[in-house]
Amino acid sequence: MTKQPARAPISIHWFRQDLRLSDNPALLAAAEAGRLIPVYILDDENAEEWKMGGACRWWLHRSLSSLNDSLQGKLLLFQGNAEKILPAFAEKAGASTVTWNRCYEPWRIQRDKKIKATLTSGGIDVISKNGTLLWEPWEVLKSDGTPYRVFTPFYRKGCLNRPSPRKPLKAPSKIGFAEAKDMKGQLTLSDMGLDPSHWSIKKSPDWVPGETGAQDALTQFLDNGINGYKDGRNFPAAENCSHLSPHLHFGEISPHQVWYALAFREHLLEGDEDPDHFRMELAWREFSYSLLYHNPELPKKNLQDKFDLFPWRKDEDALRAWQQGKTGIPFVDAGMRELWQTGSMHNRVRMVTASFLVKNLMIDWREGERWFWDCLIDADLANNSASWQWVAGSGADAAPYFRIFNPATQGVRFDPKGDYTRQYLPELAALPDKWLFNPWDAPADVLKEANVVLGETYPHPIDDLKSSRRRALDAFSELKDG
Ligand SMILES: Cc1cc2nc3c(=O)[nH]c(=O)nc-3n(C[C@H](O)[C@H](O)[C@H](O)COP(=O)(O)OP(=O)(O)OC[C@H]3O[C@@H](n4cnc5c(N)ncnc54)[C@H](O)[C@@H]3O)c2cc1C
Numbered sequence: 001m002t003k004q005p006a007r008a009p010i011s012i013h014w015f016r017q018d019l020r021l022s023d024n025p026a027l028l029a030a031a032e033a034g035r036l037i038p039v040y041i042l043d044d045e046n047a048e049e050w051k052m053g054g055a056c057r058w059w060l061h062r063s064l065s066s067l068n069d070s071l072q073g074k075l076l077l078f079q080g081n082a083e084k085i086l087p088a089f090a091e092k093a094g095a096s097t098v099t100w101n102r103c104y105e106p107w108r109i110q111r112d113k114k115i116k117a118t119l120t121s122g123g124i125d126v127i128s129k130n131g132t133l134l135w136e137p138w139e140v141l142k143s144d145g146t147p148y149r150v151f152t153p154f155y156r157k158g159c160l161n162r163p164s165p166r167k168p169l170k171a172p173s174k175i176g177f178a179e180a181k182d183m184k185g186q187l188t189l190s191d192m193g194l195d196p197s198h199w200s201i202k203k204s205p206d207w208v209p210g211e212t213g214a215q216d217a218l219t220q221f222l223d224n225g226i227n228g229y230k231d232g233r234n235f236p237a238a239e240n241c242s243h244l245s246p247h248l249h250f251g252e253i254s255p256h257q258v259w260y261a262l263a264f265r266e267h268l269l270e271g272d273e274d275p276d277h278f279r280m281e282l283a284w285r286e287f288s289y290s291l292l293y294h295n296p297e298l299p300k301k302n303l304q305d306k307f308d309l310f311p312w313r314k315d316e317d318a319l320r321a322w323q324q325g326k327t328g329i330p331f332v333d334a335g336m337r338e339l340w341q342t343g344s345m346h347n348r349v350r351m352v353t354a355s356f357l358v359k360n361l362m363i364d365w366r367e368g369e370r371w372f373w374d375c376l377i378d379a380d381l382a383n384n385s386a387s388w389q390w391v392a393g394s395g396a397d398a399a400p401y402f403r404i405f406n407p408a409t410q411g412v413r414f415d416p417k418g419d420y421t422r423q424y425l426p427e428l429a430a431l432p433d434k435w436l437f438n439p440w441d442a443p444a445d446v447l448k449e450a451n452v453v454l455g456e457t458y459p460h461p462i463d464d465l466k467s468s469r470r471r472a473l474d475a476f477s478e479l480k481d482g
Pocket residue numbers: 233240241242243244245246248249281282283284285286288345346347348350351354372376378379380381383384385387388391
């Protein structure tokens with residue numbers, strides 16, 4: 001990276017969900033426009049109730065540290081209302097251009113529009129680019145101009161019929177940094193309090209936040225996970241998933257980089273099924289963003305109005321048992337403890353734990369969404385709210401109300417050797433496979449042999465799976481008929 005002539009104009013690149021140097025279209029534009037000042041603003045004020053949860057803050061701390069290293073220690077950090085901070089800083093720094101990659105959360109769209117108006121009226125150019133999605137949500141529309149509400153046509157007719165996603169861009173070959181001294185409001189990473197000591201999660205040592213960690217995760221996946229992905233992705237103990245979701249969420253890697261890295265390797269793979277399926281999962285992410293963009297109320301309001309009448313139960317004890325992984329239903333508890341201990345949860349188990357909360361316990365999906373928001377390192381407003389509405393049945397293209405996962409049979413099917421469940425429930429480790437997912441049915445001598453005392457070493461189930469399923473089906477079918 002070399003310095004630009006001292007009198008080159010100053011451009012600010014505002015990093016948000018694009019914490020990377022490569023394939024960063026707005027950063028490239030800033031680097032070309034002048035001497036660069038890279039900035040990050042932690043804006044909890046505008047985010048309000050959707051400010052980052054604890055696990056994401058843990059991740060962000062490390063990701064910003066890694067980005068700052070890549071930027072030779074030049075990243076400027078601020079905390080507060082970006083609407084005030086950015087224009088004031090741009091003016092003080094004498095910037096002629098401010099660049100950013102677009103974000104799609106409703107609060108960010110509103111805020112960014114205001115910031116753009118303020119900057120432009122002050123004579124500062126604003127350049128915004130797409131660094132986050134393969135296709136812009138306003139581009140993928142049905143022939144009548146309305147957004148898709150069903151995934152398969154969205155992907156097959158909408159996305160795949162559009163021009164291919166753009167090819168990834170290289171990192172700027174030259175970045176000339178401008179000095180930005182004595183700027184009020186600037187913080188160090190530790191000032192931002194993103195890594196609170198009270199956060200007790202034992203994060204998996206495998207997570208490496210930052211651009212290099214993201215590229216390594218992609219390589220690891222293409223080397224080891226993609227062959228067999230279509231089936232293997234359903235088994236939490238298998239190594240077929242990419243673990244890219246937090247990297248994609250924070251923009252440490254772009255979906256374009258993932259898309260084309262896969263295309264580059266495709267001829268080495270056995271058949272089309274695995275890569276096709278993986279691309280489809282990336283497209284679910286695009287679909288969630290499209291749903292959020294066209295339905296800004298997605299995180300809070302049922303997409304299907306009839307669900308407004310659903311008789312959700314208020315049951316604080318059951319909610320707490322679910323959060324703490326103490327429901328007495330092993331596959332559910334394993335998932336909830338994985339979430340707490342690692343900041344993540346396998347997709348199959350997310351579906352099962354969510355279904356148990358919303359259907360068996362009949363607790364409002366927004367309670368689960370909120371808990372995931374705080375605990376997930378990949379907590380993403382679009383993916384989280386669309387997925388919760390999908391499981392609840394209240395979403396656009398949702399699972400039908402009668403699909404209620406049975407967590408015991410799901411465990412038998414997707415964790416057949418019990419490796420995953422035993423890892424998170426060591427108190428059940430000695431139970432034979434046959435009873436691991438339904439210890440309440442196990443004969444007394446089997447429990448004794450395995451040192452399991454229900455109600456003492458492991459809880460009794462908080463609800464009976466059969467009758468709670470029936471209760472949910474009745475409530476949902478009333479809704480359907482009503
Ligand atoms: C109740 C619930 C809540 C969820 N909350 C989130 C969330 O907050 N953030 C999040 O990124 N994902 C969320 N998901 C979707 C999915 O579980 C994760 O994206 C996936 O587990 C991440 O693991 P991976 O990167 O190994 O996925 P892979 O299987 O390797 O998939 C590759 C990428 O495709 C995208 N993707 C895969 N599945 C989905 C999906 N169903 N919906 C949208 N995008 C998908 C992700 O970006 C993922 O990284 C949720 C799912 C459920 C059922």
